[in-house]
Amino acid sequence: xxxxxxxxxxxxxxxxxxxxxxxxxxxxxxxxxxxxxxxxxxxxxxxxxxxxxxxxxxxxxxxxxxxxxxxxxxxxxxxxxxxxxxxxxxxxxxxxxxxx
Numbered sequence: 001x002x003x004x005x006x007x008x009x010x011x012x013x014x015x016x017x018x019x020x021x022x023x024x025x026x027x028x029x030x031x032x033x034x035x036x037x038x039x040x041x042x043x044x045x046x047x048x049x050x051x052x053x054x055x056x057x058x059x060x061x062x063x064x065x066x067x068x069x070x071x072x073x074x075x076x077x078x079x080x081x082x083x084x085x086x087x088x089x090x091x092x093x094x095x096x097x098x099x100x
Contacts, residue, residue, distance in 0.1 A: 075089055
């Protein structure tokens with residue numbers, strides 16, 4: 001049986017839509033996980049350890065970090081530093097980098 005272009009495209013679109021659902025089901029980063037602790041990640045940027053992380057400045061948060069993969073209006077989004085997990089848009093870690 002030959003696969004037509006239409007069937008192929010419908011299959012790809014259906015597969016992509018299913019992937020989107022999976023992205024929303026991703027777990028949040030646990031602040032106590034070894035990787036999060038090493039980066040000083042906190043789900044609430046106002047609770048960043050300013051004595052340990054001198055680079056932190058008020059107003060910095062995951063939502064305005066160059067690494068944040070969510071939309072500006074999302075409560076959480078992906079971050080390549082925490083593959084398969086989501087970070088809080090209001091969170092912060094020591095890898096924060098200004099969006100360019």
